Amino acid sequence: MHRIGFIGCGNMGRAMVQGIVAQGLAAPSDIVVSARTQATLDAVRESFGVDTTLDNAEACRASTVFLAVKPQMYESVIAEVKPHLAENTVLVSIAPGKSLAWLAEQSGVRKIVRLMPNTPAAVGEGMTSVVVGEACEQADIDEVLAIVNSFGKSEIIPEHLIDAASAAAGCSPAFVYMFIESMADAAVLEGMPRAQAYRFASQAVLGAAKMVQESGMHPGALKDAVCSPGGTTIEGVRALEQRGMRSAVMEALAATVAKAQRL
Ligand SMILES: NC(=O)C1=CN([C@@H]2O[C@H](COP(=O)(O)OP(=O)(O)OC[C@H]3O[C@@H](n4cnc5c(N)ncnc54)[C@H](OP(=O)(O)O)[C@@H]3O)[C@@H](O)[C@H]2O)C=CC1
């Protein structure tokens, strides 16, 4: 594995660095991270032993450079590092709303990959969508896939699907955490201690997700198998449907897509 650069190391950058280091894909000394503040760099170095710098140009001395700053910072950070990006660098964007064409125009870089990762990368259970720019060679693609597969699963998709992929996997962990929190609140309401409620709710979500992935059954059939006739679960299904659960979730994901298109 060649040297990997990260410009920005907040919630998402940190999750990726954590995943890469934990899986041993790259030695910490082969990862260089830049950020805005020394406090972030000290924390990242302390946690993962990677090289750190306040100089974004230093993070560009790598074969693959991740831009892990907020979309609103992309234009200024790209302008700053443009003179330091080598001809053969693979520039990796993780921002919603920034197209391959826009990234190429701003950076002057030929080889560009758009990713949409998610924070479960930190525990090796990420789901990353990968949009490969035309100028990338197979070796570049292999290198990026090796990186993202070190912290979870990935799929190459066409660019027009990235907002859908971002809604379904990039943003959705936030909604799942809200679901887990709500279920735990309900258990606490019934008297269960808070920490125990999080263990129960989170393990149920983990198990249900594995059932979808491994049973080969339709999610609706899996739901039916939980609903005993005249039982307790179907009462809960009715309550959720009365409150428009499916529509609420679809509206939430559609809102993320609409925002990505405004960025
Ligand atoms: N959070 C998530 O779940 C996901 C985020 N993304 C994308 O990842 C990107 C980062 O998001 P996220 O990690 O949540 O944001 P954060 O705000 O947590 O992190 C942003 C990072 O950028 C650094 N930064 C800010 N300005 C500069 C600069 N001028 N030069 C170098 N570094 C700078 C900050 O440094 P400092 O800490 O020192 O202030 C910080 O480390 C965004 O484009 C987002 O859309 C994609 C998928 C999922």
Ligand SMILES: O=C(O)[C@@H]1CCC=N1
């Ligand atoms: O909220 C955001 O914009 C980023 C992109 C996907 C998840 N977090």
